[in-house]
Amino acid sequence: MRGARQRIVCRNTVELPAIVAALVLGAAIGTACAQGNARNGEYLAKAGGCLGCHTQDRKDAVAFAGGRALKTPFGTFFGPNITPHPQAGLGRWTEADFLRAMRLGVRPDGAHYYPAFPYPSFTRITDSDLRDLWAFLRTLPPNSRPNQPHELRFPFNWRYLVLGWKWLFFTPGPFTSDKGRTPLVNRGAYLVEALGHCGECHTARNFLGGPKRDRHLAGTRKGPEGKSVPNLTPTRLKKWNDAELKEFLETGLDPEGDVVGETMGEVIRNSTGKLTPEDLAALIAYLRALPALADEPK
Numbered sequence: 001m002r003g004a005r006q007r008i009v010c011r012n013t014v015e016l017p018a019i020v021a022a023l024v025l026g027a028a029i030g031t032a033c034a035q036g037n038a039r040n041g042e043y044l045a046k047a048g049g050c051l052g053c054h055t056q057d058r059k060d061a062v063a064f065a066g067g068r069a070l071k072t073p074f075g076t077f078f079g080p081n082i083t084p085h086p087q088a089g090l091g092r093w094t095e096a097d098f099l100r101a102m103r104l105g106v107r108p109d110g111a112h113y114y115p116a117f118p119y120p121s122f123t124r125i126t127d128s129d130l131r132d133l134w135a136f137l138r139t140l141p142p143n144s145r146p147n148q149p150h151e152l153r154f155p156f157n158w159r160y161l162v163l164g165w166k167w168l169f170f171t172p173g174p175f176t177s178d179k180g181r182t183p184l185v186n187r188g189a190y191l192v193e194a195l196g197h198c199g200e201c202h203t204a205r206n207f208l209g210g211p212k213r214d215r216h217l218a219g220t221r222k223g224p225e226g227k228s229v230p231n232l233t234p235t236r237l238k239k240w241n242d243a244e245l246k247e248f249l250e251t252g253l254d255p256e257g258d259v260v261g262e263t264m265g266e267v268i269r270n271s272t273g274k275l276t277p278e279d280l281a282a283l284i285a286y287l288r289a290l291p292a293l294a295d296e297p298k
């Protein structure tokens with residue numbers, strides 16, 4: 001079964017010339033077709049916060065079986081079922097379908113995903129990490145919970161309008177490290193920009209829902225659900241030392257001992273609180289290295 005699946009994965013992802021080249025060079029074909037590492041994928045899924053948006057908000061909900069309502073100014077989205085169920089989930093998808101969805105925001109039938117699915121950040125995830133994520137999703141028990149349609153306001157219910165949005169605001173392509181930064185800061189940048197998609201909430205948006213590039217991670221007064229989201233650049237966070245920031249991102253307690261609100265609380269529970277100490281240190285080092293931007297004017 002494993003072997004059969006591996007062959008299918010290879011047929012869809014490795015071009016014939018690559019296979020021929022691997023044979024000619026004497027390289028083991030197994031390497032060219034290496035299957036993703038599901039254990040690493042499980043960790044990456046935490047760093048990417050997939051669980052929150054793809055699981056209903058109730059105690060007995062099945063993880064990754066979809067149904068979570070996500071309120072936005074454009075209407076309510078429902079995170080789909082991403083378990084390997086053949087009808088209700090991603091059971092019939094190939095690895096290539098998954099890579100295309102995450103990298104390009106395109107559905108297997110060619111339609112465009114709404115950026116409520118944070119692929120504008122996930123596009124920065126490396127190929128090898130995407131393969132690991134896919135391998136992890138394949139290990140989930142298939143669940144038959146059917147998807148429900150999004151409830152969007154006119155004209156946002158016209159999916160093809162997303163093409164215009166992408167043309168304006170979407171730059172696909174994996175993360176590349178910056179030689180001017182230390183490896184620690186580059187790792188932190190990858191965690192924040194690609195997997196953690198922190199900017200999806202912490203960057204102000206224009207009226208079309210496009211991120212304001214010159215306000216990157218500088219917070220906004222009108223974040224998701226209309227609430228204010230703080231500035232993550234050193235302007236504000238310089239008041240907290242590294243240990244305080246680490247404590248907050250692990251437990252949700254701020255230096256005054258206040259408990260964080262629910263939106264960020266969920267990010268901490270599902271995501272930053274699950275990072276290894278090394279990754280958390282990298283994430284903090286990157287926040288420290290951001291250019292200090294002023295808070296949004298009142």
Ligand code: HEC
Nearest residue numbers: 045048049050053077078079080101112113114116117118
């Ligand atoms: C902020 C919420 C959010 C997060 C976080 C999120 N997703 Fe999603 N995802 C969505 C929404 C909403 C859609 C549906 C988009 C649409 O219909 O256009 C979606 C769609 C998808 C799809 C396509 C499903 C289909 O049936 O076509 C895949 C695959 C997917 N997400 C995987 C992931 C993975 C893997 C992660 C974690 C790395 C993740 N998502 C994190 C909200 C999210």
Ligand code: HEC
Nearest residue numbers: 196197198200201224228229230236260261263264267272
């Ligand atoms: C779904 C939206 C969302 C995402 C994604 C998100 N945050 Fe937040 N974050 C918030 C909100 C809302 C608050 C304000 C919480 C409060 O006031 O209780 C916040 C608060 C914070 C704070 C406290 C700052 C302060 O000055 O009080 C830090 C630090 C933080 N977030 C870091 C991050 C990092 C790092 C990421 C990415 C891994 C991230 N956030 C992703 C919504 C989000």
